[in-house]
Amino acid sequence: MSDNILKIQGLKVAYGGIKAVKGIDLEVNKGELVTLIGANGAGKTTTLKAITGTLPDCNVEGVISYMGQPLKGKHSFQLVEQKLAMVPEGRGVFTRMTIYENLQMGAYTRDDKAGIEADIEKWFATFPRLKERAGQLAGTLSGGEQQMLAMARALMCHPTLLLLDEPSMGLSPIMVEKIFEVIRDVSTQGITILLVEQNAKLALQAADRGYVMDSGAVIMTGNAEDMLHDPRVQAAYLGE
Numbered sequence: 001m002s003d004n005i006l007k008i009q010g011l012k013v014a015y016g017g018i019k020a021v022k023g024i025d026l027e028v029n030k031g032e033l034v035t036l037i038g039a040n041g042a043g044k045t046t047t048l049k050a051i052t053g054t055l056p057d058c059n060v061e062g063v064i065s066y067m068g069q070p071l072k073g074k075h076s077f078q079l080v081e082q083k084l085a086m087v088p089e090g091r092g093v094f095t096r097m098t099i100y101e102n103l104q105m106g107a108y109t110r111d112d113k114a115g116i117e118a119d120i121e122k123w124f125a126t127f128p129r130l131k132e133r134a135g136q137l138a139g140t141l142s143g144g145e146q147q148m149l150a151m152a153r154a155l156m157c158h159p160t161l162l163l164l165d166e167p168s169m170g171l172s173p174i175m176v177e178k179i180f181e182v183i184r185d186v187s188t189q190g191i192t193i194l195l196v197e198q199n200a201k202l203a204l205q206a207a208d209r210g211y212v213m214d215s216g217a218v219i220m221t222g223n224a225e226d227m228l229h230d231p232r233v234q235a236a237y238l239g240e
């Protein structure tokens with residue numbers, strides 16, 4: 001039996017005349033941390049949005065399967081029920097709700113009240129800044145704090161697959177370090193992760209495998225450690 005959690009076959013996405021994704025294949029296996037890297041406009045976010053079905057009205061072809069079932073036509077709430085969670089670019093926290101309420105919302109598919117409370121405390125221990133601000137509106141948080149909250153909220157549903165879109169974007173180096181520490185930790189807990197990241201070095205250092213996208217196509221894939229030492233990746237994406 002295959003241990004695919006996510007399987008993308010022949011994905012094509014066109015925004016009108018713009019071919020953003022040109023027939024890519026990608027797999028994420030159980031327990032893996034896979035990263036998708038590439039320059040601005042390569043098609044990474046479009047690929048994630050195709051998985052979650054949150055693309056604007058545009059032409060999509062190909063098959064995306066999650067746990068062996070096609071995802072087409074599923075609503076966001078159905079994905080969370082199936083334990084597929086995403087932290088979008090820009091975080092997407094509920095700005096007019098408190099931090100505490102945001103975390104509760106992340107657990108809306110669960111009914112184990114004590115477990116939910118225990119998880120909130122767990123994330124407060126990981127991110128003490130959120131605990132200090134538990135009753136504060138999420139919209140008043142800094143970008144880094146919102147990123148922590150968005151990750152903690154996504155993890156409140158105990159996802160099987162976590163999709164992360166540019167978690168390091170706009171964050172201070174210390175915050176980037178903290179977020180990557182949490183990503184690695186979550187991965188070692190057995191949660192399968194697909195990480196889209198512009199910081200290719202950090203992403204490949206954290207990941208098991210990587211894919212490089214360029215102009216809508218996957219131009220390279222392999223073991224993350226090997227990719228880190230590949231002269232082509234070093235020259236094009238690692239600034240070396």
Ligand SMILES: Nc1ncnc2c1ncn2[C@@H]1O[C@H](COP(=O)(O)OP(=O)(O)OP(=O)(O)O)[C@@H](O)[C@H]1O
Nearest residue numbers: 015018020038039040041042043044045046047056
């Ligand atoms: N809603 C849209 N309408 C039209 N074109 C779009 C839309 N969203 C993205 N594109 C185009 O699709 C291509 C891929 O964009 P996408 O955001 O997927 O790339 P990316 O690799 O995630 O880049 P970035 O790191 O800058 O977010 C780009 O040429 C972009 O301009």
